[in-house]
Amino acid sequence: MTTDLFDEDVEIQTTSLNTALNKDEVEILIHPGLSRQKRHLGEVLKIIKRAKDSFVGILEKENDEFFLVPDDKKVYVDILIPKERAKGAQGGEKVLAKLIKWDDPKKSPEGEVVKILGNKGEHNVEMESIVLEKGFEIEFPYEVEKEAEATAKNEKDISEEIKKRRDFRDTLTFTIDPVDAKDFDDAISLKEIGGGKYEIGVHIADVSHYVREGTSMNTEARKRGFSVYLVDRTIPMLPEILSNDICSLNPMEEKLSFSSVFVMDKNGSILERWFGKTIIKSDKRFSYEEAQAVLDAKLGECYEPLNTLNVIAKKLRDDKFKKGAIDFEQDEVKFELDKDGKPLRIYIKKRLDTHKLVEEFMLLANKEVAEFIFKASKSRQEKHNPFIYRIHDVPDKEKIAQLSVFLKALGYELELKEKGLTAKDLQMLFKMIDGKAEESMIKTAAIRSMAKAVYSTKNIGHFGLAFEYYTHFTSPIRRYADLLVHRLLEKHLQDKTIPKHEWNLYEKMAIETTEKEIAAAEAERNSKKYKQVEYMKEHIGEVFDGVISGVTEWGLYVEETNTKSDGMVSLRNLTDDYYIMDEKNYALIGEKTKKKYGLGDKVKVKLLGADLDRRTLDYIFV
Incomplete structure (x- = not known):
């Protein structure tokens, strides 16, 4: 376990856990002496807060009782389920169970079945299990669905709202997304304004207009934190009537958006910037592959604007790397499934120029919003508001030393300087391994040696991107942090002040959202790993x-x-x-x-x- 009192972990042996489970917050007693691994030894005195109380597993029958054998192998005990609390579940079925009592380490924990999932090995059962195990709900509560439906109905007429917004409906605008995307939360517009200058708009779905503070929709979105992407489905953060319909920037539909608008030259220099509420109408919905085909053919619908954006995006990308950004991107594993969810093929999806095009303009919007807020807050002094930054700390020296040993075994030298590892050191390494068999392995090891990017109200910059200021503004349909950023940016633009006593709430939400991000990423990885094993089993x-x-x-x-x-x-x-x-x-x-x-x-x-x-x-x- 980890503690604020020591830099090192404290070792708690199983016999000293006193009913504590993985990631529980506990009070401990530190014993004198060290373990064989030279760690401090301790024992749990009290459970302060359970990390979770719901577990997925296989129900096994023993006489007239059941035991839940958890899927999570870090749960070191089976959970007793009395027959009357099994809700009709049968032995061998997968279920979601809730821990209701465990105060004696000499006895089994007691629980009750919350949901019967079905037979293990079935596609839907396994995918649901992965989501539920990580603490995400699949269905939305009734009141949230009803509120979303009412919002969609009441907000359908946006004629009055349009009058309050900057109008981009006559400006060429399009979305570029995965071919199977159902929600479109970002669009890009381009207008040539003469003198070698362009007005480029990064338009983001105005979720904050529909999902207001104090609503059950907002409470549920905060609880979920993220949309979860599995190999075959998305578990959305927002009800589908919002995420796929009213908020989504669907083609040929007038949509409310929150925009970052830049006047730029072809070298990627920003000459002017503007942030505010807008109305747009997307002219075209591209998949990444469709947009790439237009660029490759050098003709077709929207070639000129796509090419202009691509040229500017490449300038932005080059400039980013010159300043020390690290390219951690890796090829993505994708699956072709049959109608029953069985994997027919696993393939590697290559990153296209169009992926990088969209990425660069989203990074630009995120960076510029963060810089605008940070500098404006400094100038406002006592009137400034809290903000949610996306931060990435410098790497830990000990972890970098371990990475250096790892690389040396592969024949690569990572020169360690007194000031520690720089982003440019990693850039040079990644150039050396580009295209080699060990590239994926080394990038994975390097990522693990880095600090994790997190959300925080305190800005320290972003090491991996080499940005002094950074936030997440561009995906409010699928990330709660972005929804918070929209609200905070709007309050700033309207010169509204958040009372000091509410500031701690934003740091709390930043921590919560980081935890949910980790859980969502683990669920995605677990679904891919399951399908890889299922495919290889054949x-x-x-x-x-x-x-x-x-x-x-x-x-x-x-x-x-x-x-x-x-x-x-x-x-x-x-x-x-x-x-x-x-x-x-x-x-x-x-x-x-x-x-x-x-x-x-x-x-x-x-x-x-x-x-x-x-x-x-x-x-x-x-």
Whole structure:
């Protein structure tokens, strides 16, 4: 566990947990002496706050009682479910259960079934399980749906609202999104205004106009924090009548938006900027692939404006990297599923110029909004309001030292300076590994060694982007932080002051939203991992190319090349020698043969087994 009193973790053995579960907030007693791992030892005295009280798992029947075996293996006990609290669930079914009592570590925790999910292994059951396990609701409460429907009906006529807004309906505007997107929360407009200058608008769905503070919709959006993207579905932050209809910037529909508008030249220099409420009408809905095809063909609908935006986006991107931004982007694993959700194909989706085009203008809007608010707040002094920044701290020196050792084992040098790692050091490294087999593995290791980007009311800048000011303004349909940013920006533009006693609430919401972001990302990863294992399960016995991505005392992790499916070659299956861990060089070395398996080695593996419950793959070398 972690504590504010020590820089190091405190080790709590299972017998000293006193009913505490993973991530619970607890009061502890520190014992004298250190553990074998040279850590402080302690015991839990009191549970201050449970991290969660709902768990997904398999119901197992024992006599007239049931036990929930949680999917989350960090939950180290099964939960007793008395028959009368099983709600008709049968042994072997997956359920969502709530912990209702556990105050004696010598007894089993007691719970009750909240929802019967169905049989394990079924596509919908497994996807729902992943979402519920991470604390997200699938259905919206009745009152939220009703309020959303009433809002959509009452706000359908926007004729009066239009009079209060800057009008962009006659300016060429389009959206560029994934081909399967259902909600469009950002659009870009372009108008040539002479003298080699362009008016570029980044128009964002005006969710704050519809989802007001004090409504049940807002309460639910705050609770969810994020939309969750699984391999086959989206669990939205807002009811679909809002996210896919009234708020969405659908083509050929008049829509309310909150915009960042820039006068720029072709070199990407900002000559003027403006923020405010607008009305737009998108002329065209592009998928990334459609827009890229127009650019590649150099003709077709909107080629000239797309090309102009692309040229400016490339200038912005180049300038960003010159200032020290790090390109952490990796190719995305995608799935082709049949009608029952079974994976037919796993493929790698390459990033196109159109992805980068949209990204650069969204980054621009986010950066400029943050800078505008920060500097304006300084000038207002006592009248300034809190704000939600997106911050990314400099890397921890100890983690960078570990990364350096990791890289050395792969043949790369990361020179450690007194001032620590700079973004340009990482830039140089990423150029060296570009296109190589170990690129994905090294980028993943580098990301893990970085501080995590978080939301905060205190601005310290964004290390990874090399921005002094940054926020999230461009996705209020799917991120609650952006909705807060819209409200705070509007209050500033209207010269409204937030009382000091409310300021702490914004920092609390920033922390909550960061936690929800982590949970949503874990759910997305878990759904991909499940489908990778499900796909590979049909290929047991087949041989694949792979790269060694991890070395441990118990075996080697191998990433299959085509599907990025990570699996383990267990030490017990290396039968040709006795292998010893070389920690310094991240390798296993045969005692007699001196055969070496090291990080980044290209290997051939046969798939030995696939465990869907554990979401793991077992390989052997061939």
